[in-house]
Amino acid sequence: MFGIGSTEFLVILVVALIVLGPQSLAGISRSLGKALGEFRRVSTDFQRTLNAEAAEAEEMQRKKESAAASVAEPLAGSPLAEVLAKADLEANTNRPSAGGDGTA
Numbered sequence: 001m002f003g004i005g006s007t008e009f010l011v012i013l014v015v016a017l018i019v020l021g022p023q024s025l026a027g028i029s030r031s032l033g034k035a036l037g038e039f040r041r042v043s044t045d046f047q048r049t050l051n052a053e054a055a056e057a058e059e060m061q062r063k064k065e066s067a068a069a070s071v072a073e074p075l076a077g078s079p080l081a082e083v084l085a086k087a088d089l090e091a092n093t094n095r096p097s098a099g100g101d102g103t104a
Helices: 006-020 022-072 079-093
Strands: none
Touching: 006 022
16 A cells, blocks of 8 residues: 555554544544545546546447448439439540540
């Protein structure tokens, strides 16, 4: 605990008992215990909030990817997709060659 052994902790406790006295040491210990409990509660709440935000961000990313995939894919097998493919094919075949003289 905090890089000190049990004997050092015991010596610190005895010195604190002598300097502060038993009544004030009990009050200080109680206050310290309450503060540590509050710190643990706050850190647990913070961790929960952080995890919830991370999960929400992942869900938003999945929704974004799903929406992008549905927009990127044409409606396969639909008449509109067939018309668009046919128009694209006709546009590519009716282009003049790069030479400009009409020969391929």
